[in-house]
Amino acid sequence: MPECEYCDATISDEDAYLTHLGSEHADELGGIDRRRVADHGSLNESDDAPSPTMAYVFFAMFAFFTAAMIWYLVFVGI
Ligand SMILES: [Zn+2]
Known part of the structure; x- marks a missing residue:
């Protein structure tokens, strides 16, 4: 089970974790996490x-x- 680096929440799986990052921590993501979340398609704001x-x-x-x-x-x- 992945644990959120930003708020210590425990997430059930990787998919839910990326969704959680995109919805809860979109503004505070580091470069790598931001790209993972963007690739996953759960980032609210879109750069393009x-x-x-x-x-x-x-x-x-x-x-x-x-x-x-x-x-x-x-x-x-x-
Ligand atoms: Zn979190």
Whole structure:
């Protein structure tokens, strides 16, 4: 039976242990444990989920270039 390194809980098996780590100690996991939990698929937060911030950045760039193009067409293109 594995014992939790973080809170001394005794877990029934390895599978339940990784689930326990992911749900109870996701913020305090070390690098190796974090990867084991991530591989197991029980980590709540996902690193490869698309960040909403990037969507805002792309939208801002798109809006900027659209505005620049309109400005160019209106003041330079004619
Ligand atoms: Zn624990």
